[in-house]
Amino acid sequence: MSDQNDVLIQIRNLSVTYQTRMGSVSAVDDVSFDIKRGEILGLVGESGCGKSTMGKALMRMIASPGEISGGQIIFDGEDIMNYDDKKMRDFRGRRVSMIFQDPMTSLNPVQRVDEHLTEAIEVHEPKTKKESITERITTLVERLGIQRQRMTDYPHQLSGGMRQRIMIGLGLVLNAELIIADEATTSLDVIVEAKLVDQLREIQDEFGLSIFMITHNIALVAEVADRIAVMYAGRMAEIGPIQDVFDNPLHPYTQGLLRSVPSIQLDDQEELYKMPGEPPNLTHPPSACRFHPRCPVAMPICSRIQPTLEETQPMRLVNCWLYQDHPEKETPTNQVMV
Amino acid sequence: MNKEDSPCLQADWENLVEVHNLTKWFPVQKGFLDTFLAGEKDYVRAVDGVTFNIRRGEVFGLAGESGSGKTTIGRLAIGLEKPTEGTVCFDGTDLSWLDNEELRMLRRRMQVIFQDPMASLNPRMTLGDSISHGLKIHYPDKSSAHREIMLDIMEKVGLTPPHFYLSKFPHQISGGQRQRVVIARALITNPDLILADEPIAMADVSVRALLLDLMVRLKKELNLTYLFITHDLATAKYICDRIGILYLGKLAEVSELREVYAHPLHPYTQALLAAVPVPRPLERRTQPMPKGEIPNPINPPSGCRFHPRCPIAQDICSQEEPQLRELRSSHKVACHFAEQFL
Numbered sequence: 045m046s047d048q049n050d051v052l053i054q055i056r057n058l059s060v061t062y063q064t065r066m067g068s069v070s071a072v073d074d075v076s077f078d079i080k081r082g083e084i085l086g087l088v089g090e091s092g093c094g095k096s097t098m099g100k101a102l103m104r105m106i107a108s109p110g111e112i113s114g115g116q117i118i119f120d121g122e123d124i125m126n127y128d129d130k131k132m133r134d135f136r137g138r139r140v141s142m143i144f145q146d147p148m149t150s151l152n153p154v155q156r157v158d159e160h161l162t163e164a165i166e167v168h169e170p171k172t173k174k175e176s177i178t179e180r181i182t183t184l185v186e187r188l189g190i191q192r193q194r195m196t197d198y199p200h201q202l203s204g205g206m207r208q209r210i211m212i213g214l215g216l217v218l219n220a221e222l223i224i225a226d227e228a229t230t231s232l233d234v235i236v237e238a239k240l241v242d243q244l245r246e247i248q249d250e251f252g253l254s255i256f257m258i259t260h261n262i263a264l265v266a267e268v269a270d271r272i273a274v275m276y277a278g279r280m281a282e283i284g285p286i287q288d289v290f291d292n293p294l295h296p297y298t299q300g301l302l303r304s305v306p307s308i309q310l311d312d313q314e315e316l317y318k319m320p321g322e323p324p325n326l327t328h329p330p331s332a333c334r335f336h337p338r339c340p341v342a343m344p345i346c347s348r349i350q351p352t353l354e355e356t357q358p359m360r361l362v363n364c365w366l367y368q369d370h371p372e373k374e375t376p377t378n379q380v381m382v
Numbered sequence: 383m384n385k386e387d388s389p390c391l392q393a394d395w396e397n398l399v400e401v402h403n404l405t406k407w408f409p410v411q412k413g414f415l416d417t418f419l420a421g422e423k424d425y426v427r428a429v430d431g432v433t434f435n436i437r438r439g440e441v442f443g444l445a446g447e448s449g450s451g452k453t454t455i456g457r458l459a460i461g462l463e464k465p466t467e468g469t470v471c472f473d474g475t476d477l478s479w480l481d482n483e484e485l486r487m488l489r490r491r492m493q494v495i496f497q498d499p500m501a502s503l504n505p506r507m508t509l510g511d512s513i514s515h516g517l518k519i520h521y522p523d524k525s526s527a528h529r530e531i532m533l534d535i536m537e538k539v540g541l542t543p544p545h546f547y548l549s550k551f552p553h554q555i556s557g558g559q560r561q562r563v564v565i566a567r568a569l570i571t572n573p574d575l576i577l578a579d580e581p582i583a584m585a586d587v588s589v590r591a592l593l594l595d596l597m598v599r600l601k602k603e604l605n606l607t608y609l610f611i612t613h614d615l616a617t618a619k620y621i622c623d624r625i626g627i628l629y630l631g632k633l634a635e636v637s638e639l640r641e642v643y644a645h646p647l648h649p650y651t652q653a654l655l656a657a658v659p660v661p662r663p664l665e666r667r668t669q670p671m672p673k674g675e676i677p678n679p680i681n682p683p684s685g686c687r688f689h690p691r692c693p694i695a696q697d698i699c700s701q702e703e704p705q706l707r708e709l710r711s712s713h714k715v716a717c718h719f720a721e722q723f724l
Contacts (some may be wrong), residue, residue: 090587233448234615261659287663290661301588302661305661306614306619307616310644319588319591322558
């Protein structure tokens with residue numbers, strides 16, 4: 045796909061299955077993609093499409109009754125699926141850090157800010173001297189725009205934006221190479237969100253880390269990401285450079301999705317595109333291409349044979365029969381009318 | 383206030399709702415010792431002197447960040463809360479004139495749609511019972527017609543075929559359908575005003591457009607007036623005719639939506655509009671955001687409440703509270719220095 049050296053993490057044929065009373069649910073089904081060093085990759089999709097499961101799977105944090113039922117996660121050349129618990133614990137936090145939607149539930153309510161950060165260093169780098177820990181966390185907290193005296197505050201004394209910055213700090217303090225932000229700005233007000241996003245961008249520049257940003261907010265991804273990945277019903281629909289995908293979305297789902305995003309600009313479309321139907325229930329997903337019942341350009345083949353995610357143009361991957369040939373495909377059309 | 387002084391006596395027929403100097407202070411719960419020592423009670427000034435009108439047949443939006451008082455204003459506007467001060471006139475009637483029974487009768491004409499349909503539907507009532515419940519309360523004498531009215535409304539909101547949904551329970555249908563049930567339930571009493579408090583914030587993008595479209599269509603078909611409360615300025619663009627921007631319990635700016643978005647006159651509105659991400663990767667925001675965060679509504683800043691964060695604040699802003707002034711035609715703003723943006 046791309047040069048080995050600038051790829052930080054390769055996900056290959058990853059599947060996550062949940063066992064439920066209604067049968068097994070494949071929340072993530074045979075998904076492959078890369079995250080490059082120093083890029084912001086935005087993963088978008090609607091609720092239930094598997095985007096959060098994807099984020100957790102990257103840290104092998106899928107809890108029972110779910111499990112990673114297949115595939116590889118190759119981080120910096122090593123398949124972390126082979127790691128034992130001890131190695132995995134060290135991997136989480138030190139190399140990959142995760143920020144969730146609600147920082148209040150991720151921070152310990154009876155621990156002060158400085159204790160959170162100190163603990164992270166003590167656990168992962170037990171040989172560090174006390175003075176150098178204090179120095180490291182003070183510099184970091186100030187770098188995140190939080191006053192030094194707030195370090196002895198408890199989480200409930202901080203504002204939502206500050207809490208989320210502390211969460212970012214927990215990733216940075218150990219020099220994690222990848223931050224997974226799962227709806228990290230969703231509970232914040234727009235102005236606070238905009239400020240946090242500015243900060244994420246600065247930090248990403250300064251520390252050269254990769255950010256995997258999982259969100260339902262497509263406009264936000266347009267604002268920060270270098271590349272965008274679109275998931276639908278547990279499968280990857282399309283991946284590409286942000287500008288290319290917005291200019292010329294290939295997958296019919298991406299096309300519909302982008303046209304239904306509300307825009308504040310007055311000269312933008314007067315009416316939102318109304319996509320028919322609703323996302324499917326994954327206990328009984330539609331056959332073959334899971335988007336075919338809602339697809340305006342579905343062909344007979346779409347309900348019979350599943351397409352694969354293929355590179356159709358340089359850097360652009362799409363999972364759709366419109367761009368792939370198959371002996372059973374009857375009417376090859378390359379023109380998409382929505 | 384005497385009945386004769388009520389501003390509702392001079393209410394304009396064009397306005398379905400008039401809100402005058404609306405104020406709601408919530409007392410802060412404190413321990414006994416704190417109350418004893420402090421002497422004075424603290425209040426959260428959720429809404430502090432807000433005046434606006436909702437015209438018949440329009441969609442009036444109220445937008446602001448969390449804690450701006452938008453939800454409280456909505457609840458006050460339909461009489462779910464009693465204001466600390468100020469008046470709400472509904473179709474020329476002062477809500478404070480009415481006793482509980484009269485208010486209950488008037489509720490037929492004002493209905494609510496909340497954000498989370500799962501939380502607003504009774505999980506043990508069938509959808510049919512939920513939808514027709516309002517009829518049983520407000521039209522108990524016409525029970526023979528209930529079923530027909532219900533089926534008709536269900537068709538209108540797109541719950542088709544109605545028989546398929548009647549005996550189902552809320553957990554058996556999708557989120558988008560659930561919100562349709564809530565809309566049907568609100569419409570069944572044939573109301574004039576709908577208070578929609580973040581009605582589509584929970585829905586996915588692809589479902590959101592359908593719900594917005596439905597709400598606009600129903601408004602036209604049934605001659606409704608909406609008070610649309612939202613934190614999402616991008617969504618507001620697709621439904622609101624006029625919009626009021628709230629900051630810490632006060633109106634910062636109010637006008638036609640297109641007018642506000644094209645010529646925002648309040649520095650807060652400008653920041654708020656700039657902060658909304660735009661789905662265009664080439665037009666990323668570069669301008670800085672206002673410093674600090676929304677202050678505590680128990681001790682709001684003196685003068686203009688936005689002054690500690692405002693890029694153009696001067697001495698007067700911390701001393702004198704700016705009043706809403708009409709600077710362009712039907713465009714009001716509460717800022718001492720808004721002229722420079724004209």
